[in-house]
Amino acid sequence: MKKNHRIGSRLFMGLVFLFLYAPILLLIIFSFNAGNSSVVWKGFSFRWYAELFQNRIIMSSVYTTLLVSLLATIIATVAGTFAAIGFFTMDRRLRRPLMVVNDIPMMNADIVTGVSLCLFFVAAFAGWNGFVTWMENSYRLTAPRLYLGFGTLLLAHISFNIPYVILNVTPKLRQMDKNLIDAAQDLGCTWMQAFWKVVVPEIKPGIISGALIAFTMSIDDFVISYFTAGSATSTLAMTIYGMTKKRVSPEINAISTLLFAAVLALLIIVNVREARQEKALAKKK
Amino acid sequence: MKNKLSLFAVPYVVWMALFVVAPIVMVVVYAFSTADGGFSLSNFARMGTYAVIFTRSFKLALIATAICLLVGYPVAYMMAKEGPGFQRIASVLIMLPMWVNFLLRTYSWMSILEKNGLLNQLFSAIGLFDLINSVFGTNIQYFKMIGTSGAVVLGMVYNYLPFMILPIYSVIIKLDNSLLEAARDLGANSAGVFRKVILPLSLPGVLSGITMVFVPSVSTFAISRLLGGGTQMMLGDLIEQQFLGGAYNPHLGSAIALVMMVIVVVCMWVMNHFGEGEEQAVML
Numbered sequence: 001m002k003k004n005h006r007i008g009s010r011l012f013m014g015l016v017f018l019f020l021y022a023p024i025l026l027l028i029i030f031s032f033n034a035g036n037s038s039v040v041w042k043g044f045s046f047r048w049y050a051e052l053f054q055n056r057i058i059m060s061s062v063y064t065t066l067l068v069s070l071l072a073t074i075i076a077t078v079a080g081t082f083a084a085i086g087f088f089t090m091d092r093r094l095r096r097p098l099m100v101v102n103d104i105p106m107m108n109a110d111i112v113t114g115v116s117l118c119l120f121f122v123a124a125f126a127g128w129n130g131f132v133t134w135m136e137n138s139y140r141l142t143a144p145r146l147y148l149g150f151g152t153l154l155l156a157h158i159s160f161n162i163p164y165v166i167l168n169v170t171p172k173l174r175q176m177d178k179n180l181i182d183a184a185q186d187l188g189c190t191w192m193q194a195f196w197k198v199v200v201p202e203i204k205p206g207i208i209s210g211a212l213i214a215f216t217m218s219i220d221d222f223v224i225s226y227f228t229a230g231s232a233t234s235t236l237a238m239t240i241y242g243m244t245k246k247r248v249s250p251e252i253n254a255i256s257t258l259l260f261a262a263v264l265a266l267l268i269i270v271n272v273r274e275a276r277q278e279k280a281l282a283k284k285k
Numbered sequence: 286m287k288n289k290l291s292l293f294a295v296p297y298v299v300w301m302a303l304f305v306v307a308p309i310v311m312v313v314v315y316a317f318s319t320a321d322g323g324f325s326l327s328n329f330a331r332m333g334t335y336a337v338i339f340t341r342s343f344k345l346a347l348i349a350t351a352i353c354l355l356v357g358y359p360v361a362y363m364m365a366k367e368g369p370g371f372q373r374i375a376s377v378l379i380m381l382p383m384w385v386n387f388l389l390r391t392y393s394w395m396s397i398l399e400k401n402g403l404l405n406q407l408f409s410a411i412g413l414f415d416l417i418n419s420v421f422g423t424n425i426q427y428f429k430m431i432g433t434s435g436a437v438v439l440g441m442v443y444n445y446l447p448f449m450i451l452p453i454y455s456v457i458i459k460l461d462n463s464l465l466e467a468a469r470d471l472g473a474n475s476a477g478v479f480r481k482v483i484l485p486l487s488l489p490g491v492l493s494g495i496t497m498v499f500v501p502s503v504s505t506f507a508i509s510r511l512l513g514g515g516t517q518m519m520l521g522d523l524i525e526q527q528f529l530g531g532a533y534n535p536h537l538g539s540a541i542a543l544v545m546m547v548i549v550v551v552c553m554w555v556m557n558h559f560g561e562g563e564e565q566a567v568m569l
Contacts, residue, residue: 009363013375016360019443020382023393026403030396038396039403079297079402086294098294101301104309107496107549109504111521114543115528116308123311162297191289206501220383222507227528240388244511249394256389263384263455267377275373 024260031253038250048254055251061239061256068150068225069217069218072157077211079158080165085199087166088173106163108244113160119153121228148230156228157221161214168210249262312546315539328540335523335541342520345434345509346502348415349441350449353498354491357449361490362483364450365457374453377448387444391511394440398512432514440508441498448497452501456490457483457484496552504545520545 026038030050035042052058087095089104135141142194148243150225180202200207222237229238240252302311332339354553364375382390397403405427408414414425430436460483468478506521520541527538 009359011364013363016446017378018354020379020446022396023390023443024382024385026397027393028390033395038393039399039401039406079300082293083297086291086297089290090294091291098298098301101305104305107500107552108547109500109521109545111504111506111524112546113308114311114548115524115538115542116312117304118528119311119315119539120304120308155304159300162300195290216383220386222386222388237386237388240386240392241507244388244392248389252389256385260385264381267381271373271377275370 020067027253030259031250031257033250036250038248047169049258052251052254053187053248057234057239058236058251058255061234061236064150064153064233065219065236068154068157069215071154072161072218073211073215074156076161076214077165077207080162080210080214081169081200081203082206083137083162084166084169084173084203086196088170102163102166105160106167110221110223111227114156114224117152117156117159117224118227120146121148121155139270148228148233150233153225153229153233153235156224157218160224161217164213164217165210168213169203169206172206173199176202198199309546312542314396315536316543317540319536320534328537329544331537332540332544338518338520339522341434341517345426345438345441345517345519346499349445349502350495352438352442353446353449353481354495356535357446357494358453358491361450361453361457363397363450364454372458376451377490379450383447387505391440391444391508394436394443395431395511398436398439400427400431402430404428431512432516433519436512436514437509437517437519440512441502441505444508445498445501448501451499452493453487454463456487457473480490492555492568500549500552503548 030041031037032044032046033042034045034047083102087098090098125148129145132143132145135143174200180198181194184198187193189197220237222235222241225235226238226241231237234242236255240248243249243252295505316328317324317326319327364372367375395402399405408428409426414427418424464482464486465478468482473481503519504521505519506525509517509522511521524538524541524545526532527534527541
């Protein structure tokens with residue numbers, strides 16, 4: 001009876017996983033298709049992988065995506081860690097409203113965040129560009145005019161990433177023994193040393209998982225980028241969206257397969273290492 | 286020491302004022318004004334003409350959320366009952382699809398569902414259409430799937446199912462096993478244990494899963510455009526058109542975005558309400 005139950009539940013899970021992976025498998029299979037259809041199989045070839053590296057538009061959008069995700073992750077991780085520590089040591093009455101504001105970008109629909117940032121950037125730049133014109137006309141001084149582009153894209157990514165870093169770092173701060181900081185200072189650390197030698201190592205797992213989530217959010221984001229990148233800058237997701245209006249070229253399947261394989265390899269390495277560490281720990285006990 | 290460390294938050298507070306609060310204030314200002322400036326409620330009045338889109342968005346998002354819950358809860362529950370090795374692999378497998386861009390995964394569904402797509406090819410290969418045609422005397426060559434509301438719901442379920450499974454799973458996995466044992470010792474059968482102990486205690490996970498599925502579903506515009514074939518316009522499409530599309534009118538777009546924000550705030554409030562209840566239960 002119990003065994004049947006288990007087979008049934010595994011079958012159900014298997015079906016759900018099939019549902020989740022069928023489109024991805026299809027995508028990978030058709031990246032090796034000799035023809036350019038995503039329905040009709042014309043034989044195996046690496047044609048699209050070769051053409052991918054010739055495709056300027058796709059390669060430059062992949063570059064933009066990776067660059068903006070990496071920069072946004074690094075900046076958001078540092079800023080978010082400091083902010084989390086600041087919030088944590090703050091008076092409760094002050095902290096609560098600030099945390100509510102911090103949660104807004106995470107809770108809001110992406111499109112609302114995207115649209116609000118778009119309005120903000122456009123209005124701020126209109127003001128600035130008007131100011132520059134006024135300066136040019138009256139004082140013959142000039143400054144560069146600002147438009148939506150990589151800079152606004154990066155700012156948007158940083159601002160939706162920081163809350164996720166804070167979300168991951170805060171629990172680690174709560175778990176930390178607060179006496180450690182006092183102890184370090186009693187033993188002669190300055191508060192800066194106490195921060196680097198005691199607080200940071202204690203919350204490191206939270207910082208790492210926060211950075212990972214921030215990077216994932218950045219890579220996967222389409223909606224917020226779409227509203228803040230302007231017309232000259234394009235991330236991979238935006239390029240794909242532009243293509244879906246007509247037809248997606250199979251080179252996109254190829255680049256997605258490559259990215260998927262890279263992530264899969266990374267996850268396998270991380271998980272095997274974790275499993276080994278856990279086993280080693282269990283043996284010690 | 287304590288006060289010095291709290292200064293670390295000052296740059297981020299300034300940042301939030303600039304990039305979180307100010308943009309939202311902009312949305313509110315735009316929503317309550319017209320192109321020639323001046324306060325106006327006309328944007329909200331105009332929303333009445335889009336009542337069809339509002340109802341469709343809510344209907345499809347609610348159906349998708351319900352399906353996600355009905356499929357996601359059992360998956361989360363079954364996962365939590367498996368061994369640690371299985372759990373590790375299963376949770377990685379659930380997260381992994383998120384690394385393939387969602388537009389591509391959705392586009393992949395297009396090639397499965399379209400007129401000459403894989404599913405219709407499969408149906409005709411196994412002779413399903415011949416069978417139907419001979420039984421009902423009809424003459425169908427394919428099932429129309431793209432451009433139906435069903436396809437849009439499928440796209441939402443497909444994209445957001447992991448957001449339902451993971452929070453529920455993480456709550457169930459943390460359940461205190463001794464509570465379940467106690468319930469059994471006190472005479473509850475497995476259905477009773479589930480209904481009276483597991484289900485109420487996993488409610489916070491369910492609620493966060495519901496918001497995490499409902500909010501992106503109700504606001505999507507890419508999924509409805511790809512799988513709905515332009516016939517299934519949703520709130521997200523409407524907003525997008527007001528900002529970057531042909532019907533340029535950021536004031537109306539802001540008003541709709543504001544309505545959406547209010548919905549999210551209500552969701553958040555409900556969540557917090559239940560969340561506090563749960564904290565108290567833990568303290569008791």
